[in-house]
Amino acid sequence: MTTMTIAKAINEGLRATLTNNPRALLMGEDIGPLGGVYRVTDGLIAEFGADRVVDTPLAESGIIGTAIGLSLRGYLPVCEIQFDGFVFPGFNQITTQLAKMHSRSNGNLTVPVVIRIPYGGGIGSIEHHSESPEALFAHTAGLRIITPSNPHDAYWMIQQAADCQDPVIVFEPKRRYWLKGEVDTETPGTSADPFKAHVLREGTDATVVVYGPLVPVALAAANAAAEDGRSVEVIDLRSISPIDFDTVTESVKKTGRLIVAHEAPTFGGIGGEIAARISERAFHSLEAPVIRVGGFHMPYPVAKVEEDYLPDIDRILEALDRAFSY
Amino acid sequence: MGATHLPSTEFDGTDIEDRLEAEAEARLGDPAEPMVQLLAPDGTLGSDPVFSEYAERLNPEDLRGFYADMAKIRRFDVEATALQRQGQLALWVPLTGQEAAQIGSGRASQPQDYIFPTYREHGVALTRNVDLAELLRQFRGVSNGGWNPKDTNFHLYTLVLAAQTPHAVGYAMGIQRDQKFAASAAITDGTPGQTAEPKAAVMVYFGDGASSEGDVHESMVFASSYNAPVVFFCQNNHWAISVPSSVQTRVPLANRAKGYGFPGIRVDGNDVVAVHAVTEWALERARQGEGPVLIEAFTYRVGAHTTADDPTKYRESAEEGRWRAKDPLERLEKYLRAQGLADDDFFERVRADGDELAAYVRKTTHDLETPDIRTAFANTYVEAHPLVAEELAWFEEYSAGFVDEAEPADTEAAN
Ligand SMILES: Cc1ncc(C[n+]2csc(CCOP(=O)(O)OP(=O)(O)O)c2C)c(N)n1
């Protein structure tokens, strides 16, 4: 067991991937000598060379498109998109090509490209640096989407993404890059399956489902609720596509109440999908409608008001109040 | 261009230090590549078969004005950097080193022209009379814009690289149509068949890094196809954060224009006289309906990419030193003094004006209003939208709950 930050854990996970798979390579803007704007690739170019840690021209469509070509030729590109808001020049390649290649080749071709995207707000940044676009990708069949919330998962998930034969997008919670935790680099243990949700805290009265940056917020809210005598179960979804509905259903059958929280806007979001599925699967167990907590239907607001936008402990507690009022 | 200009794309065992050094050498520019320069770093005025004519239009007052603008914006840059350090701004994007490229080109534009900047064009903003304190709103995190582009024909900053380039071409296509509209209106209402409006052009700024984005290519295709009145102004400041321009292009960026079928010119971006001359030529041409031009201003980002960046991670400070020797302000000062066009008094006044601007900016920044998320609700759509209304209503009720909880004593006292 070693203690490290999420950023360092991803760095170590990438190092392991590059070491174990000679055909793996990293591609992105400023990932070479600079080590990425978040230093996630720090030191890797010195260790593996410019052929395997590639500072690309400034063009996201080019990054994803050439990664697809490299993967068709048997390589394993792990692409870094610098910020969530800058993935869109590459959106065409991701959704029309990467996601569909296996299907349209009648299963003959695989394009196991990995795309890393730092996402989410709460860092007081300027426009396009705080967004949560995961639903746009989750809506696209052919992509898998995972998001770590702690260093151990971060270390293993990046490697599991690299091992996966499907394209995988890893959304990295940027405001938690410096969150420290224990990492077991010997074995993933309970994190062996990146597509399985984790129950982080058991409870009997309500379930709160979160992922990525909101995991610590939900745990804190559950602690606060406990002071009011409410026993709240917290689930870290970990995978956004596929979603581990079994774990969520099982929990809701026990607790009878479900809150889903994410930074992304609630409208058309992951929370809506979970609400619909759980209504189908656990209708008779529900004591209240599934309640979503998330961003508003507006472009991500300016830094000085992001606190009013982002779900926090109070917003989750308020949702719990509503769930208990039925 | 020799092989030394090319970045290594094959892993050849050279260690990273060697690579960086080789690339730093390459970036000094190949003297064999043609580049328009009028004012040399030593302050002497040279000549150019095409552009001297434009430089000759400048009178001493213009030249002193260029200097004053460059000094002002550099002072502003220092102040904004300080404000960021003091926590008054979330981030600052410095322009030091690029004053001539920005003031020279901005001063060549006319009020009826429309300008699309990227995010570092504070100098151009100055020439368009944008209130520089308003410009800081974006960097303080109180607005995603900050000024009304309709007041100055200076568009909002665009942070998604190159996304503004097709907007510029579309705007230029609109100007083309305006002229036809005006002509046909003249036929129907009998007024003379020329628009009374002065002819306008569009200028769009982007960087060496952004030049790699597909949007730039598509813009140039459209501009060429429709012969749109647009000037593409690329500030090649040699770096896209940590990535040297040799990764974006292996030939002068200006050469790309040829492939689209319009002129491309590399100009010494640290020579305000040459930048002004070339831009004036290009904008006049565009206004006359002669189509697009690509200008590559060969310059250097002397400071960090932003206040969050540390250039020592990826470049030699010696390189910065070499470029400081080509400083745009110093060379104009030398020229003005040598020609007896400006004296100590002038430079002293410029310095005082700079301090005054800095004081104004400091004060205004401290006083900038704190925004309210209700503004974001209000500005999401033009027309009423039920979901926005519903979420806003929820937000009002939710926040009201906190007021009650937080101030029960006050409420009682008021009762
Ligand atoms: C589409 C897009 N991708 C990535 C970024 C992140 N980013 C911000 S500035 C920058 C470098 C830009 O370099 P250049 O175009 O040369 O302009 P300069 O900063 O040198 O003025 C990058 C990669 C972005 N803003 N937009």
Ligand SMILES: [Mg+2]
């Ligand atoms: Mg640049």
